[in-house]
Amino acid sequence: MTQKEKLSAFFADDLYVPMTLDDIKAVLGVPDGDTAEFENIIKELCDDGVIVKTKKKRYVLAKTLGLVSGKFQSTERGFGFMLCGDGDIFIPSDKTGGAMNGDTVSVRITSRKTKTKRGEGEVVSVLKRASEYIVGTFEKNRNFGFVVPDDRRIKQDIFISKYKNSGVKDGDKVVCKITEFNAERKNPEGIITEILGNYAEKGVDVLSVIKRFGIDDEFDVKTLAEADKISEEIKESEIQNRRDFRKDTVITIDGADAKDLDDAVCVKKSENGYILSVHIADVTHYVKENGAIDKEAYKRGTSVYFADRVVPMLPKKLSNGICSLNPRVDRLTLSVIMEIDEKGNLTNSEVCEGIIKTKERMTYEDVTKILDGDKELCKKYKHILDDLYLMQTLALILKGKRLKKGGIDFDFPETKIELDENGRPIKISKREITIANSIIEEFMLMCNKTVAETFFWASVPFVYRVHEKPSAEKITAFNEFVKNMGFSIKGASEPHPKEFARLLDKIKNTPYERIISTALLRSLMKAKYSSQNAGHFSLAFEYYCHFTSPIRRYPDLAIHRIIKEFLNGGLTEERINYLTAFTERTAVHSSETEITAQEAEREVCDIKKAEFMEDKVGGEFDGIISSVTSFGFFVELENSVEGLVRVADLDDDYYVYDEKTYSLRGERSGKIYKIGDEVKVIVANVDVLSHKIDFVLS
Structure with a gap:
């Protein structure tokens, strides 16, 4: 038990009575030399909302005063919610106490939670500001x-x-x-x-987002100095005791503009099926624990990908250089060798330190064209043609097995934005998912799953990627929703993901696909990092982690270090205790930085979409209703741009929002607008500063 936990227990004791700081020191016999540290712990407990300092300067447990603490999440309409473990607490707009979005606050409960209503409260004090x-x-x-x-x-x-x-x-x-x-x-x-x-100057729009989300777009002098000391050449001493894979046909397959190549793959045919080798950049060979680069990478948590730039987790000397699995040069790896039978079952696996020399740096586009029979590319890459066909075969086997087991496969394509030399969007489209993407996706899923299971049974501290089961309440609501359309989920109280996968397959290419897929996505929990294995519900995996991208994700880098330490002599009890606390801290922090990066990337995407539509006011477009709210519905165009049709502009009737069916219904006409409906819209207004697009029905 830590000093902080011991002190928390002291305040929670039934015999404790409110005391001043001096009284507490006297009762606990705090030595003079430990006063500063003791007072710092008291301050942390106050900042965390565990204890409260009263007007009479006495400290008391917050719970005894009916106070709870957590993060405040505000909305554009003024009200907000305090996020806590017992469910979100609604905070009315006149009870926010000056709290801003992201602040840690202390809240007094004014109305308890019921089956049909959230609990309500008022902010008593702001414990910690999210940002100054x-x-x-x-x-x-x-x-x-x-x-x-x-x-x-x-x-x-x-x-x-x-x-x-x-x-x-x-x-x-x-x-x-x-x-x-x-x-x-x-x-x-x-x-x-x-x-x-x-704002009109080149790059200022994206820079504003970077600054707003607190993303560091430059590395400090200490971090860069440490990176500069790293050799760009691999010495003979560095490859001793490593498996040599340099004679294998190892290739990378990535986007054409990718510069940080984390993973390379090789597939061989065997007597019983296939041998899949996934080679991942050995980043921890260069990023030493608690060094300047490591601390900076932990702080960042992830690389952030914007339309006009990448803010990397590691300095470019590493991310684009010695760590990147660039073509036809020696690179150090942490490799996973998997034996897989003809049905896609894993029969044996091994994790080892290796060295590779990739034969080719392939792109998704070229691999797809090759597998589609492009004669010119087939001739150019004839030396790896058989390998690509073998990869395709194995990937299809793995995908078939995964989907048969119940993996949920959502079809929500990403947006691709092309910019001119001034950073202005010239084309926006949906990113095509090809067979080449599927090859890498299936191989990485298999690798991550294998590593997670291996080290779960090794009983070492670890960082897992978990996707918890959805709540019974949300699944019941979802089942009632789909019943209205003639569908149902078996075992609705605790369904297997296979049931959802079966439903998605049944509605594919039907008018119900968009609305049911959207409703299901809203019903599921969000994936996160955890030091405790809880499985991955939507993938239908009992064990899962992120292992394959250590250049751009810190959890991957963290478990690489643990894996290598385990492989090279095991972990002492003292080390296990340290890593247990470290993985808990890393999981929470990495989940937070991931959310920040996603929000920032989404914000830039929305800005560029608004810039793209700015000169299209008055234009008519075909679209599909993607979301319905009480104030209107969003329409998505073919290029993935979304705009809002406001209820106020639907002047043919008075429309009422039905929360259960995600639809708007006209009171007189009975006309319904729901997710998935095809509509024609006219661009009515574009506000680039707030990156909002307004449509009206044509």
Whole structure:
């Protein structure tokens, strides 16, 4: 038990009575030399919302005062929710206590949760601010200015009194530091710390998002200096005790613009089936534990991919250089060798340190063309043609087995955005999923699953990728929803993922596909990282982890280090204790950085879509209703751009939102708008700054 846990237990004891800090020190006999550390732990407990300091300067357990703590998540409409383990607590707009999105808050419960209603509360105090910095647009008045936050969930502008001689201009994108948060009904005050430039300037739109989400787009001097010391050549001493795979036909298959090549593959035919080798960059050979690069990679958690740039987790010397499995050069790997029978069953596996020399750097596009019979490319790559055909065969076997077992296969394609030299979008389309993508996807899934199962049974601390079972409440609601369309889920109280996969297969290419797929996705939990194995529901895997991308994901890098340590002599009890705490911390932090990266990437995508549609106001397009809300419905065009048709603009009837069927129904006409309906729309308005697109029905 840590000192923090012991102190928490002291406050939770039934015999504890509220005491001052001096009283607590006296009762616990805190030595003078430990005073500073002790007071720091008390402060952390206050910041965490475990204890509260009263007006009489006595400390008391927060629960005894009816207070709970958690992260505050605000909405554009002013109200918000406090996220906690017992379910989200609704916070009305006049009870937010000046809390901003992401703040850790202490909340007094004013209304308890029922079967049909969320619990409600009011923010008593802000325990910890998510950030002191706000990104927004500067608006100049005669003697002062304001920063209008880009985050629409922040409802108050930031008052700027001191901006003269700073060079800031009206309409500039800026970063400001809040110096005084003030009361709820008074604007926060701040100072401008960075001028990003006019929004119309090249790259300022993306830079604003990077700054807003707190993403570091540059490495500090210490990290770069450590990277510079790493040799770009592999010495003979580094390959001793490694398996040599350099004579094998090992290839990489990635997007044409990819520069950080994490994985390479090789497939051979065997007497009983196939031997699949997945070779992953041995990043931990270069990124030493607790070094400057390692600490920076942990902090970042992941690489972030934007339309016009990549913000890497590792310095480019590593991510694009010595760690990247570039063509026809020696590279160190952590390799997984899997023996698979003709039915796709894993019969044997081995994890080892290796060295490879890839034969070719292939792209998804070229591999797909080759497998489709492109004569010119088949001739160019005839030396690996048989290998590609073998990969295709094995991938189809693995996919067939995975889907038969119950893996849920959603068909929501990603967006592909092409930019001109000024960063303006010139083409937006849906990214095509090809057989080449499926080859790599199936091989990586098999590898990740194999590694997770191997090290689960090795009983070592680990970071798993988990997708927990959906709640009974959500599944019951989903089952009622699909019953209205003539479908059902067997074992609705606790269904196997196979039931959902069967349903998705049944509705494929039918009018029900979009609406049921969307409803199912909303019913499922979100995948996350965990130090405890809980399986992966949607993949129907009992064991799963992320092992195959250590250049761009920290959890992969973390388990590489554990695996190598296990392979090279095992783990001491002291080391296991350390790694147990480390994997718990890493799982939580990596889940948070993943969400931040996803939100930032989505934000840039929305900005570029708005920029693309800016000159198309008045244009007519075909689309499909992708989502329905009480205030209107979103329509997705063929190129994946989405816009809102507002209820206020549906002037032929009064429409009421039906939450159970995700639809809008006209009271007089009975006309229904639901997910999956095809409609024709006209672009009515595009607001690039708020990246919102408005449609009206044509």
